Amino acid sequence: MAGTSDLSNLPLVSVIVVNYRGADDTVECLRALREELDYPAERLEVICVDNASGDGSAERIRAAAPDVRLVESDRNLGFAGGCNLAARNASGQVLAFLNNDARPDRDWVRSAVAVLRAEPTVGAVASKVLDWEGRHIDFVDGGLTWFGMGYKRHAGEVDDHSHDAPRDVLFGTGSALFVRAELFAALDGFDERFFMFYEDVDLGWRLNLRGWRVRYEPRSLTFHRHHASMTDIASSREHYLLERNALAALYKNVSDETLAKALPAAMALAVRRATARGEIDPTQLEITRRSESEDDSPVPIDRSALAGMLAIDQFVEMLPSLKQSRDEEQQARVRTDADLVPLMRKAMEPAYPLPRYLAAHDALVEAFGLDEVFGRPRKVVVITGDAVTERMAGPAIRAWHMAEVLSVEHQVRLVSVNDLVSPPPAEFEVHAATRRELGAHVDWADIVVLQGHVLEMVPALKKVDSTKIVVCDVYDPMHLELLEQGRDTDDERRAKDLAGVTKVLNTQLQRGDFFLCASERQRHFWLGHLASLGRLTPGLYDNDPTVRSLLSVVPFGLPSVAPRRTSPAIKAVHPGISADDKVVLWAGGVYSWFDPLTLLHAVHRISQRHNDIRLFFLGMKHPNPDVPEMGMAGQTRALAQRLGLTDKFAFFNETWVPYQERQNYLLDADCGVTTHFEHVETTFAFRTRVLDYLWSGLPVVTTDGDSFADLVRSERIGVVVPAEDPDALAEALEKVLYDEEFAAECRRRIEPVRERFTWESVLAPLTEFCRDPRPAADRLKASSPLVRSPQINGTEAVRRDLALLREYLDAGGPLEVAKRAGGRLRRLAGERFRGR
Incomplete structure (x- = not known):
């Protein structure tokens, strides 16, 4: 038996054995439970139910095992009812069901409890079961037919240890099964109408449907005389x-x-x-088989x-x-x-x-x-608030590719609540939906992937008791973005807008089952958010110390197919730009958190030395009409005009390039640039369109401070410069534009990086989640702590209070004691009030 040093970390386990006219087997089983298990006797409760055997079994069991709690039923309740009767009389946090014609291995209980402690999303542990001699398999996995019949896969095969890896299963065999007691009670135990057979299949089925896992653990081993207790039951x-x-x-x-x-x-x-x-x-009653004299005599039926x-x-x-x-x-x-x-x-x-x-x-x-x-694809709806058209911005692009990748395995709908929905051809459904229509799409789906403010549009989905699986894409820290975007508004409105957006994000963080962010920097940021909201529970942490099962990194991606030109776009097409000019491309919108002003000063400096430099802004008008033009766009045009750059060295595309045509512009460029200010938004941002530079093999010049700058620096695919430093920026642009050897080396290094950022690669965490979607560990019902703090007795309470008194006197004297005592009295009064 184990020592007592680890008792505080071990739950009380109630082992349940049901007897019906099998006293010899039962007594042997009970003896093994008391003498052979490596589990502290103080943390083990053994309960035996005699199912109205009527053959003296109860008396024999009581005499042979006086330390076992014997519960006598007044009628035969079957295996299901007998187990439930014992469970209602059990004190343990874990219920262990063991057939009376089975014997446990030494580590049977300890190995199962270790799984329940380590993996809080596991509601039940299925033991490995061998025959009595330990040669042949009784249970290592469960299968279920479409017509409801469960069966033991590999039963009867020689145990060659090929099934000694843990795995999730649909159900475990009731002959050796562990279940969290609170969860068993929440499910009303085994279905007693079954009496025997498939009550374990039904229980496992229901556990899985409610989001819990049943885990096969081969180290939790038992040996079973199969159907020894059923020899008198006719086939x-x-x-x-x-x-x-x-x-x-x-x-x-x-x-x-x-x-x-x-x-x-x-x-x-x-x-x-x-x-x-x-x-x-089957044809004996066919009308064509009548004889001259009708025969209505009884027909024997097997x-x-x-x-x-x-x-x-x-x-x-x-x-x-x-x-x-x-x-x-x-x-x-x-x-x-x-x-x-x-x-x-x-x-x-x-x-x-x-x-x-x-x-x-x-x-x-x-x-x-x-x-x-039974092979139907899972239904996934991806919802965005952005315009889904030929001209798409970051949120719509991200949602589009999520739908595209997931549609390979699932039935997918991409739904936009924006008025502008006129998509390019797709292999998945694309819908426009009003707020009122959105609920029907959510009801249709098994999994909801959403971003932005979408959750606010489906109130039913926000409820804590909602059973829909929700994936929240929080790649855009909207509240940080709003700190910059809102500079142009008055202070009161800015504060209200910020509070509102923060509330929207907190609602998502409190509700989601799985979260996506765009970088490791963002992941650290969102982990802080989740921790402050109480989502990083001990149960979640114990199940996954990395917490990647809740929050994973999914950056923006790239098409897996290299860009192919379909038409000329900039060089020798746009007025003022010749085929031999050096084009610096700004691939995206001009927003308040960017710094195109320093870029213009840098280009102005370079233009004094190189007459062939051309800066091209790809899109000045956002495709979503709900996104207004920001003040920075006007400042950029004004500065370019003042420096004499407009239509000579700086060019503005006043519309937005169609998404399916952007490669033509990228392939006409010689380098890609992104510049921004140094602030919190930059620290956690992930510049979406910038990845297109990698797709098209463009060397990159970027301001330091964001995760993309980290990538450029570590992979040596361009130059990183300090914020708001036009001289350093000019030097960097000259290097990538006019140092052909350096530019060629950057392009060579971009190749392997590009492979890592294909949409199929970056979306792998979402793909894996959707293959086996489950509620987050802390959202499972009946998931209270397995091991609870012991109640202290009166003497210990007095000692604790005296220690606190000394601590308070040392900290602040009598005034500190009075303050603490007053707080305790108010707390106790509040508890009494809530208890009424």
Whole structure:
């Protein structure tokens, strides 16, 4: 047995064993639990339920194991009911279910508890189960057919240790299973209507639907005399329970859409399974087979065939109560049927090798389109507030490529709440939606990916009890951006706007299940936000100390295909720019947080030495009419005019280049430039259009201070200059424009960097999340601490108060004591008031 030094970190585990006329096996099992486990006896509670055996079992168990808590039922409740009865009498934070004909390995409990402690999103741990001799597999993985029948994958195979890696499963076997006690209670335990068989499948199914994980842990090992407690049960009764309970589990747990196709097909298949199993002639009542004298004599039916038909009959009998359970499960679910298909392993497995049955299985699958149901793509809606047209700005570009990448695996809709939606051709749906229409798109989706102010437009999605999976793209720290953008407004409005935007972001941070940002700098910033809002809980941290399962870096990306010119754009096209000129490209809008003024001064200096320099601003008018022109645009035009640069050395495209044509402008440039001021917005910004410089292989000149400058410096793909230093900027531009060897080296180094920034690469965290979407760990219901602080007794309380008194006297004397005492009294009074 383990020592007591780690008791405070170990939960109390209640091991539950159900006995029905199997006292010999039960006594042996209970002895092993008390003598062979490496888990402190003080943290182990063993409960045995005698299911009204009526054969003296209870007395024998009480005599052989007096330290075990024996609960006697007044009737046979079955395995499900017996386990629930014990659970209601248990004190542990963890419930461990063990068959009475099983024996645990030394590390059975400790290994399972370690998983529950380390991974708070795991609601149940499925043990590895071998046969009694430890040679053959009983349970290492669970599968589920589309018609509701669970099965043990690899059962009977020799254990060659190829299944000794932990994995998520749909369910564990009830013969050796650990479940968080609070969660088990929230789910009302096993479904007692099942009596036995598939109650463990149903429990695991419901756990997964509610966002919890069931984790197979091979180090938590048991050995099982398979069905030793069922030797007196006829196979026909077993068939009956399996058929009935499979239909019940299917009815309770699949969505309305799936149920409409799967349930009638499953019931028809159950009939065919029955007639095939009983070798019943299915044509014996055909009208064409009448003889001259009608024969109405009884026809013998094999009990195994009768089992299937009676199972359907009793399933119908159970429907009124199952309907209520179904309503509860569908209301509580946060995961879709599509989410669980991978855990079903082989959903289309026929399961029974009977020729007539197999033929019916294939016919039903085709007739009801079940391949589509159990292989249907997940539904993802990506919502933006930006204009989705031929001319797109950063938010729309980002949303567009998210939809494009996700549509390879999922059914995707890109929805804009902007009035301007006239998209280029796409492989996914694109919709315009008013605020009122937005709810229908959210209801349609399994996963909602949103940005900006979108969450404010769907109040139902903001609610804490909303079960929709929400991904918040917070690549744009809008409140920092507003500090700069709002300089032109009055102080009162600026303060109100800032408070409003901060509230919008906080609402997202409190609600989201997964967050995307654009850089490691941003990630550190948003981690602070999340921590201040209480999202970085111990449970989340223990599950993932990196917290990347909640917040991941997804920068802007690049097309995987190199840019190809479709038409000339700048050189020898735009008036004043010849084919031999050196073009410096500003690829984006002119906003208040940028510094094009220093750039103009630098170009003015260079123009005194080089007559062929041309600065080209790619877009002065934002494609989204809701984004007004900022004061910096006017200042830029005015300074260019004053320095004599306009239409000679500085050129302005007063519209916005269509997204699908931007490569023509990029390929006409000799370098790309971005300059900005030194402030907080810069520190956490990620300049979106600047990545197009990498796409087209342009050496980059950038102001220091943001994450893109870090990239340029570390990868040596251009020059980084101090903020507001026109001389340094002029020197850098001359180097990339006129030092051909340096420019060629920059272009060479850009090649491998470009591969890292393809949209497919940068969106990998979102792609992975959408393959297995789950609520954030701290949003799971019934997820209170596994190990709680012990209640202190009166003596310890007095000692604690005396220590505090000395501390307060040392800190501030009697006045400090009086202040602290007053605060404590107010707190106690508040607790009493809240308790009324």
